Amino acid sequence: MGKWLVIGLLLLSTMGEAMAENHVRIVLDVSGSMRTNDSSRNAILATLLLHDLVSPNTDGGDSFAVLPFNKKWRWEDPGIPPVQSGSSIKATSGKRARFVKSIKALKYNAQCTYFYPGLKKALDELKTEKPSDYANQVIVLVTDGVPSNQCNSSGTHTLQEEKRLIIDELVPRFNKVGIALYVLAFGNKVVGNRIFFDEITKQLAINAPIKIDPDGKGLVSNMRTIFEQAFGFETKKPVTLGSKKPRTLNLNKGMDPYRTAVVAHVPLGHLSNINLKAPPTMKLNAKDPLCARESGGSYCVQWVQSPDKGRYRLSGVFKKSAKGRVTVLRPVELDLRIVPWNPKRKFPSLPAFTIDDRAMATRKFVLGASITTKHGGVAPDVNLEYRYSSLNPEGKIIWRKWRAPPPNRVDRNSAARIYPLPTTFPVNAREKGKTYDSRVEIVIRRGSAELLRRTDSQAHVMQVWPFLSLKPRPNPASTGNPLKANQEGCASFTFSLQSDFPQEKSFPITGDLKIPNNASGLLDKTRFSLDGIDLTTAPQPSDPAAATTESWSKGLDRTLAELAKPHRMCVTLGRPRQGAANKPIMVTTGFTLNQAPYDEYDVVRPLRFKIRMAKIGVRDRYGAMGLVGLLALLSLLLLYYARFRPVMSEDFRYRLWTDSEGSHLPPEANRLPPVSSLRRVLGISYRYDIKSVDGQPVARLRPTRDKQLFVLDMDAGTMIKPMEGNDTLQPKGHSWAIEAGRDYRIDTGERRWIFRTEYAS
The missing domain is CATH 2.60.200 (Tumour Suppressor Smad4)
Incomplete structure (x- = not known):
């Protein structure tokens, strides 16, 4: 077997800067094979380091316990797995020395290696803790390899049965509460048995990366991964710490974190303490470092509260000259703003909007979740989930399922990552024709660590308006017979109305006529009107009658009842210069209800108007052009004859x-x-x-x-x-x-x- 393996199973929930409860269980392999495979006792050192990084406040609701393997486990009947018995080693606030002494006193003397009993008991203990919805629940398994197959020569093959029990019984419990699996493996022999762990982790809803460290030198790097993915920290790449020259560190980095951890690790060396000095004129706001040592190495951890801006200087206190690695851990603090989804890039499947507080029921609406760090920096890659509420016929709030934004649709605006949140709000099932408020709740995670939660009173409120649709019928409308120059043609149509609004509800509506580019010559000087109101030109502001003249371009107030009545679209041809006889021309009139949120949707479908034209004669086609040409020619001739021409005198x-x-x-x-x-x-x-x-x-x-x-x-x-x-x-x-x-x-x-x-x- 390899040296030792850490599998972390956790669920983390935090709100803003508030520190959530931490409930951690470590299932520790102390089987006899560890004496050979982990002679440096890196498993013990990792357990203590995790304790000092979590720094459990048991007086404030945290819990931290270690579950060592039972010494005399036996598994003779495959259908009856062994049970984890004995008391856990529990941490208590203010009594670190007693906890460290108990862990260091553990000996590698258990007869068999089984994971199922310890993992099951760890899950049971966390359940009895009754953690809050936002608590961090962590299970860590420390071992030197895969479970035993024939322990104590019992003749019973239990390896496959134990794997089945973990997958069938325990993994569903992990997935039910969204627990991730972290694998930190030490020793080369673990590589050959990795498939055992892969078959378990791929069944988990959150599949955390597996880390392998053959000699314990990657202890700090692997703890960085756990704290990034499980506790929502960002970490600085480890740098060298020597016994001679101090190391300069930036603990604030312009982020003003509420706390920062400095972690120094020296493999195969004795780091007895660290000396951290604040920037000049500043005071170090920190408790004494927490240090531990085993034959495989040593470490020191020091938590600094609200570190100042500037350069800190770190020196190591060594028994002998040695080199180690030091890193800085900061909690990730995010800022979330809800913005209109109106990206610079085009995403065909996601319509753009200019508002973020109102939407129409039953039609797709997209919000933008703009994420930066608390101080406006670029946020790390995160996982976002959201849900939104509606009302049932009894007026009770019902929630949609949590969902993730569409993949590969993130927009960038300066430092912000903007995630699209597509929604389709149902109608008000309690009071038709009435608006209602929907809450959009958002949870942001990195790995299994919850970095930010906007729920309950912090949720984004959307005002959902009733569905409204107006479709012209027939569409297209047609003038019928072909039209000649200066002839008028009309067509009648109605709007098919779908709405729970009362008929007397009025809206400002505008109309915009669009003529195809290839029809500009054919419809030269043509006039259009809708319900007797000109569609072609808008009244000029300088016109004294402009204020009282109705105009589709300025907007008209119309009730739904008026919009549902028959309408008349007319066209009066000018003098077409081109075009084929009887070839229809399609012009479009687009409508907009100028009231949010309806102006964000094509609530009123465009009206298509088909115009058929009679054959255009030579006079109509070229008459005006010929007259202009003739006048121009005569003008040129007149200028030519009127020019000065010298002549000879009569004498x-x-x-x-x-x-x-x-x-x-x-x-x-x-x-x-x-x-x-x-x-x-x-x-x-x-x-x-x-x-x-x-x-x-x-x-x-x-x-x-x-x-x-x-x-x-x-x-x-x-x-x-x-x-x-x-x-x-x-x-x-x-x-x-x-x-x-x-x-x-x-x-x-x-x-x-x-x-x-x-x-x-």
Whole structure:
């Protein structure tokens, strides 16, 4: 068998910072095999450490007892298991020394190893204690291995029968009160027998982790696990404690705990005491350390009440130089706030809400449980359960079963973990049509440790309103025959009403028309009305009549009786520009009852309104667009014709003669030839064709804004040069700028002319 094993079975209940009762039972294996498998007596040391950490206040209602194995157990008939007899070793407030002496005096001399008798008696003792609903009930089994199979050579095989008895008789008792199972195993031989314990623990409602420590060096780490899962503590990772250099510790950590434990453990060494010093100018608010020693090691525990902020210094007092480990235990103190469930992330199966104090009966409502530490820090992973109440026909409160939030739906908001709490409140079975208050109770656990409870007067109160539903019939409503431009079509409908409210109950209701994006052109300038009140536009605040004008967008007060009467939805088409003939268009009018909690639900189902349209003609489709286009074209033409176009003066003349020997200036100047009719009609800039006497085209003359400048458009390769002066003309392409009153030589390469412009006057 291995060295020793601890199995903790516990139920913890605490409220806020109040310290609950602690009822602890340790079933201690003192069989002869322990002399070999636990020669260092780590089982004894673990029992004492658990006692000093629990620090039972028996005067205040706590109890702590150790149940050693009987020395002469025998199990000859499998159907008749042995019974735990003898007195328990009980702890008493103020008498720790006597308790420690009794435990250390125990010898490993029992003949057989059986778990069932001690576990059964521990359960029976806890039952007789009559613990409160919030008490911590802990059962710890300390052993070096699995139960005996053939003890004292009796020939009776009892191992499987004992396992069956534990599973069939004891496990249901654990599960009934929600007790967890913790396994702390020392010794390598336990690993081979682990399946025995696994088959038991997997039957428990709360399956705690199994810890194996082959040599006792993990004593502090394993106690950390027990106190985190069983007593609701958070623990600091162990750090080294030596005999020379003090260790700096932060006991407050900004959490202001009401108490903190400092635990130092030295395996295979003698730690006789610890010396804890408060931060400068502060006073240590603590009793003397509690220490114990066995051959396998030693430990010291010191509880500090309301530790101050700052650095504490811890020194160990050793008989010989040694090293150990030290850790800090603080109770987890949580803060719980009920908030609207409106997460940043989307959870499709959970509708979002903006309120947390009112809900409608029979429809799903989700609350948010926002959990942080007491001072706003990030809370550890926890298990949350909740339930809510309703009224039966006699007016008595009935409760739903405890349930957990949906898995993988936790939202984060800064340091807070927000758990969704889906609820479906039943109607008021006592007074139909009336609201009632439902209490939502919440219990938060970590492992089996209860960290926070909001029940009874601390429960969250929800006001549950009667169920209400309005469904339009028929839905969709239809205009019937296809509609043409500017034609009106209407449809009648009623609301199917489900409610326990009286008919004269009134609600403010708003309507919101939604037109599909693909129908915006088809329903251009279309008007909608419901019961003769415009649905398309809201009255402007600047309108003097706005205050007295009824509007669906602003809201109308209507009784349930009025809503149940027939209603009339109408549409008047504008001039549709597009759309297929007879193809229906579906528009939707959404309604909201503007009173909590009904504005959080789709209490009034949307009305769908089907519009059928006649064939759209060319004139309807393009008429307006064509008219606009024509006007735009005419405007452009008018601007084009009205633009400035330079023209030649009536007295403008030119002379053109050949540049050759014997040529001379023509006696008379020539008038400009007429501009072509096509250019005049099209409004093109005027251009005059200049020809020689024999009719050969020479150039094309164009006027400019400056009456002294003109442009000659020439063929490629033609050069123009003034007859006088040394200036050189620079053409733009094939166009040359010339001045009036000067002579220019035109050279085409084949012929040359002299060209002059002048005014007759």
